Amino acid sequence: MTLTATRDESGEQTKLAVIDCDIHNSLPSEKALLKYLPERWRRHQEEYGSRGFSGAYYPLANQNAARTDSWPPSGLPPGSDLGFLREQLLDLWDLEYGILLPLLGAGRQVNLGYGAARASAINDWQIEEWIEKESRLRGSIIVAFEDAELAAAEIDRLGDHPKFVQVLIESRTLHPLGQRRYWPMYEAACRHDLPVAMHFGALGGWPIGSGIGAPSFYIEYHTGQLTSFQDQVVSLVCEGVFERFPTLRFVLVEGGFGWLPPLMWRLDRAWRKLKSEVPDLKRLPSEYMREHLWFTSQPVEEPPRADEFQQLLDDLGTHDKIMFATDYPHWDFDAPDQAIPSWLPEETRRAILAENARKLYRLI
Amino acid sequence: MTETAPIRWGASQSGFAVIDCDVHNSVPSVQALFPWLSRFWREYIEQSGFKGPSDTAYPNAPTSARRGTTAVSGGPPGSDLPLVREQVLDAWGTELAILSCDYAVDAVHNPDADVALAQAVNDWQIAEWLDRDPRLRASVVVPSKQPDAAAREIERVGDHPGFVRVFLPVRSPIPYGKRHYHPIYEAAVRHDLAISLHFGGAPGNPPTSVGWPSYYLEEYAGMAQVFQGQLMSLIVEGVFDRFPTLRVALVESGFTWLPPFLWRFDKEWKGLRREIPWTTRLPSEYVREHVGLTLQPIDGPPDAARLLRAIDQLGSDDLLMFSTDYPHWHFDEPEEALPAGLSPSLKRKLLSDNAREFYRLGVGMDNGGTP
Numbered sequence: 001m002t003l004t005a006t007r008d009e010s011g012e013q014t015k016l017a018v019i020d021c022d023i024h025n026s027l028p029s030e031k032a033l034l035k036y037l038p039e040r041w042r043r044h045q046e047e048y049g050s051r052g053f054s055g056a057y058y059p060l061a062n063q064n065a066a067r068t069d070s071w072p073p074s075g076l077p078p079g080s081d082l083g084f085l086r087e088q089l090l091d092l093w094d095l096e097y098g099i100l101l102p103l104l105g106a107g108r109q110v111n112l113g114y115g116a117a118r119a120s121a122i123n124d125w126q127i128e129e130w131i132e133k134e135s136r137l138r139g140s141i142i143v144a145f146e147d148a149e150l151a152a153a154e155i156d157r158l159g160d161h162p163k164f165v166q167v168l169i170e171s172r173t174l175h176p177l178g179q180r181r182y183w184p185m186y187e188a189a190c191r192h193d194l195p196v197a198m199h200f201g202a203l204g205g206w207p208i209g210s211g212i213g214a215p216s217f218y219i220e221y222h223t224g225q226l227t228s229f230q231d232q233v234v235s236l237v238c239e240g241v242f243e244r245f246p247t248l249r250f251v252l253v254e255g256g257f258g259w260l261p262p263l264m265w266r267l268d269r270a271w272r273k274l275k276s277e278v279p280d281l282k283r284l285p286s287e288y289m290r291e292h293l294w295f296t297s298q299p300v301e302e303p304p305r306a307d308e309f310q311q312l313l314d315d316l317g318t319h320d321k322i323m324f325a326t327d328y329p330h331w332d333f334d335a336p337d338q339a340i341p342s343w344l345p346e347e348t349r350r351a352i353l354a355e356n357a358r359k360l361y362r363l364i
Numbered sequence: 365m366t367e368t369a370p371i372r373w374g375a376s377q378s379g380f381a382v383i384d385c386d387v388h389n390s391v392p393s394v395q396a397l398f399p400w401l402s403r404f405w406r407e408y409i410e411q412s413g414f415k416g417p418s419d420t421a422y423p424n425a426p427t428s429a430r431r432g433t434t435a436v437s438g439g440p441p442g443s444d445l446p447l448v449r450e451q452v453l454d455a456w457g458t459e460l461a462i463l464s465c466d467y468a469v470d471a472v473h474n475p476d477a478d479v480a481l482a483q484a485v486n487d488w489q490i491a492e493w494l495d496r497d498p499r500l501r502a503s504v505v506v507p508s509k510q511p512d513a514a515a516r517e518i519e520r521v522g523d524h525p526g527f528v529r530v531f532l533p534v535r536s537p538i539p540y541g542k543r544h545y546h547p548i549y550e551a552a553v554r555h556d557l558a559i560s561l562h563f564g565g566a567p568g569n570p571p572t573s574v575g576w577p578s579y580y581l582e583e584y585a586g587m588a589q590v591f592q593g594q595l596m597s598l599i600v601e602g603v604f605d606r607f608p609t610l611r612v613a614l615v616e617s618g619f620t621w622l623p624p625f626l627w628r629f630d631k632e633w634k635g636l637r638r639e640i641p642w643t644t645r646l647p648s649e650y651v652r653e654h655v656g657l658t659l660q661p662i663d664g665p666p667d668a669a670r671l672l673r674a675i676d677q678l679g680s681d682d683l684l685m686f687s688t689d690y691p692h693w694h695f696d697e698p699e700e701a702l703p704a705g706l707s708p709s710l711k712r713k714l715l716s717d718n719a720r721e722f723y724r725l726g727v728g729m730d731n732g733g734t735p
Binding site: 213271 | 632
């Protein structure tokens with residue numbers, strides 16, 4: 001676990017451009033949202049507060065799941081102090097761009113009206129406090145993803161803002177994300193030509209264990225996230241979402257990608273046998289997966305043998321959809337000079353560290 | 365000599381003993397269990413019109429079972445011993461076949477009915493299968509939601525030489541590593557039985573972490589995630605530390621997902637092991653010592669060389685065990701019973717040696733193929 005991080009100036013890797021695709025900025029306190037909420041929901045927040053799915057919480061490895069050294073001198077929570085984030089992340093690692101993914105619980109409110117108001121407030125706070133103040137940062141449009149109509153309205157409100165580069169949802173949803181109930185959200189994302197980022201979902205309405213109920217430990221919760229990513233990819237592909245929305249791009253954030261080749265093999269084989277059940281699919285499941293899915297690197301898979309990492313890239317058939325991420329300020333932070341194997345060809349490292357993200361997010 | 369083409373289903377394996385680790389024996393109807401059910405339960409079944417627990421994960425027979433496996437009597441595929449003999453045991457020259465009876469007693473919510481049905485199924489397995497063909501071994505069906513009752517059932521039949529493992533459907537209401545389930549493992553270890561976690565199950569909760577998917581295709585492909593969660597639970601809860609002789613077979617799980625899963629899981633363990641201090645080794649080490657996987661369905665890439673590479677990534681030649689999964693039919697390619705290009709020593713391990721050791725089956729046919 002990365003409790004602290006320092007930069008090794010001698011590393012050759014740090015001379016390459018770096019774009020960080022997973023930065024978690026946070027609120028100094030819940031009160032910071034009040035000025036962005038309409039009166040009705042301001043009152044609601046003060047009287048009832050944020051209410052999500054109870055019973056889903058596991059004590060995190062470290063307070064706020066944050067690096068020990070990420071608490072700003074100001075005493076504010078990790079990720080909430082732009083000055084300190086500049087110093088400890090943007091400047092230290094010389095990041096060209098950083099994509100903000102504030103995980104502040106809008107999508108997992110049980111009160112969907114409040115969830116949507118909270119999402120809008122978070123977005124307005126992102127504009128005022130972050131992306132207008134720091135030119136290297138880009139934002140993600142937060143949406144109340146369990147109500148696709150409300151989510152679409154928020155995407156339409158902000159989708160043409162030049163500094164929002166994607167829509168952000170979480171990997172743990174009440175229904176599999178391929179289902180029709182979520183389609184208006186994808187339609188809106190396509191309307192504004194925005195990718196949809198699906199981040200590791202902290203608190204879900206269902207236990208984190210796929211089909212097995214709630215496990216006991218944080219290590220199961222943390223590792224188990226990758227089962228929720230697989231569940232969602234299976235749904236998105238089988239429901240024909242990419243057939244219906246051919247320009248839709250999904251970014252899978254903090255879900256790993258080592259599971260992708262076996263999942264492609266498994267789905268392709270099963271589809272050959274069961275395709276009459278899903279007549280809307282016109283091509284092999286793996287073709288949709290190769291075309292429509294992007295992945296952030298952290299936490300990068302670490303096979304015991306170096307050649308197995310090369311085999312993994314080979315089985316993926318491409319390295320042009322993997323994008324570097326630090327996950328700052330969280331404890332499982334990946335450093336730009338260490339996360340991507342240094343023996344990979346420079347072109348591959350360049351693509352993963354910056355160029356793939358530059359292309360997807362149009363960062364020039 | 366190494367084969368260059370995949371081996372077709374039912375091809376005789378001269379020179380190699382064959383142990384088939386997954387053959388399904390189906391209960392033809394709930395009435396077939398009547399000889400082993402009390403009068404109370406016979407009346408209950410007749411009056412309620414209960415047709416038996418039918419919540420299996422599989423779709424209808426034309427989709428999920430090989431053609432020609434339906435019994436002449438009209439029973440479901442896998443319910444007719446002569447047909448099983450002809451289509452699988454004789455066809456492959458099988459030395460031993462381990463039955464997986466997936467009668468879904470876990471779908472029954474009445475706790476007494478759950479127990480009565482499990483007992484009846486095991487007695488039926490002894491009378492109708494184990495006593496009738498010496499090549500057969502079987503899995504103890506247990507009321508898995510009630511671990512104490514399940515342990516009692518293991519005590520009742522566990523010393524019968526025909527039973528070599530306990531059947532648990534891989535889907536469950538809570539993860540199998542939890543202390544709640546330890547009485548099952550304690551009983552299994554006492555009788556030197558393995559545990560098999562088998563594809564499917566009907567616990568009532570959804571098969572994914574994100575609710576109910578629309579299609580069987582999703583449930584089918586998604587079952588690998590369920591196996592991942594259970595394997596993780598067994599390891600982090602210290603089941604293998606507590607029961608060092610316990611062996612767990614993942615049946616119909618696929619296997620190519622395992623190496624990438626372990627890459628991640630080992631990494632997580634290095635960061636978070638202080639939360640689970642009773643675990644003393646990397647997750648991958650527990651897997652290599654305690655876990656086995658059946659070959660079918662082969663969930664690998666179509667390209668033979670890549671498939672061999674995926675097998676190599678398992679990091680051990682001892683994990684995979686041959687299975688036909690009769691009468692189920694996962695894929696349209698009948699040539700995919702065994703991958704091409706296996707070295708003779710790996711092929712021998714996969715076809716029989718691994719299962720012989722894992723299930724403690726003793727010396728049977730020698731590897732020359734003579735009994």
